[in-house]
Amino acid sequence: MGRFILKRLVHMIPLMLGITFISFMIISMAPGDYLSTLKMNPQISPETIERLERDFGLDKPVYIQYLKWLWQTLHLNLGESVAYRIGVVDLISSRAINTIILAAASIVFTWSLAIPIGIAVAYWQNSIFDRLLSFLSFFGMAIPNFFLAFLLLYFALKTGWFPVGGTFSHDYDTLSLWGQFTDRVHHLILPIIVLGTSGMAGLMRLMRGNILEIKNSDYARTARAKGLSEPVIIFKHVLRNALNPFITLAGYELGNLLGGAALVEAVLNLQGLGSLMLQAVLAQDVYLIMGSLLIGALLLVIGNLMADIALTVVDPRIKME
Numbered sequence: 001m002g003r004f005i006l007k008r009l010v011h012m013i014p015l016m017l018g019i020t021f022i023s024f025m026i027i028s029m030a031p032g033d034y035l036s037t038l039k040m041n042p043q044i045s046p047e048t049i050e051r052l053e054r055d056f057g058l059d060k061p062v063y064i065q066y067l068k069w070l071w072q073t074l075h076l077n078l079g080e081s082v083a084y085r086i087g088v089v090d091l092i093s094s095r096a097i098n099t100i101i102l103a104a105a106s107i108v109f110t111w112s113l114a115i116p117i118g119i120a121v122a123y124w125q126n127s128i129f130d131r132l133l134s135f136l137s138f139f140g141m142a143i144p145n146f147f148l149a150f151l152l153l154y155f156a157l158k159t160g161w162f163p164v165g166g167t168f169s170h171d172y173d174t175l176s177l178w179g180q181f182t183d184r185v186h187h188l189i190l191p192i193i194v195l196g197t198s199g200m201a202g203l204m205r206l207m208r209g210n211i212l213e214i215k216n217s218d219y220a221r222t223a224r225a226k227g228l229s230e231p232v233i234i235f236k237h238v239l240r241n242a243l244n245p246f247i248t249l250a251g252y253e254l255g256n257l258l259g260g261a262a263l264v265e266a267v268l269n270l271q272g273l274g275s276l277m278l279q280a281v282l283a284q285d286v287y288l289i290m291g292s293l294l295i296g297a298l299l300l301v302i303g304n305l306m307a308d309i310a311l312t313v314v315d316p317r318i319k320m321e
Helices: 004-031 034-039 046-055 062-074 088-123 128-142 145-159 178-214 219-224 230-242 242-253 257-267 273-283 286-314
Strands: none
Touching: 004 062, 004 286, 034 286, 088 128, 088 178, 088 230, 088 273, 088 286, 128 178, 145 178, 145 257, 178 230, 178 242, 178 257, 219 230, 230 242, 242 286, 257 273, 273 286
């Protein structure tokens, strides 16, 4: 186990170098930059623009800019945001808690419903219950997240049942601990529904397909021949093998935290990492973009490593070799 983890960590080094280098080159190929918009402002002198270019290293060749950023990153310094004029680490840290809370809540909501529903529709295959939920799952996968966010935002405006945007109320700091918790939950309901709808639909279909495939395998037929009931076969023998793909998907969930929530956070005015990254791309804030991409790539690689380790725990047939 230790040797496998060490080998994977060593492989992360060239992988992260490749991801960051290619990303930096692609970002640099985009026409213009944040300072280009400042040049159009007649109130800002050319001397100020030149000073800013020197301060942020934008007057150097692209490969020199990347090497400078990489050296700073190795010293746990992701540079300074060109648009916000503060450290990237401080800026990301101020937004991270909101995205972490939203992502954790949406994952719990999605997985706690998708897996039991997928098992149920597979158990009652071709029933009205199966057909209805299968139709709803296709509908959930088809509707875009941002469009569903607009619909729920309109619903919140019309009914007043839910807050329209934001991560907490303006008087959040004056509330008690329980009041702050309920206020957070109240603001999370609509974003969780938006993020969880498509994910729950896909996971439910995957679980249904896995159950139907595995329950017709040789060992499942052998268990029926021995007189075991169908619920025992499903929950004791089939389900454990059907969960393997979900463990792999769980590793990808960490890497999807930034990208998946970006448009939802923008529509619902949530102050999280997704909306921050979207603003950074629109402003062509190269160091803030690179900081967000680096965190997303690290989450993806670490998530895959954790998923591989978890697979060996759940399924003894899988060996590290």
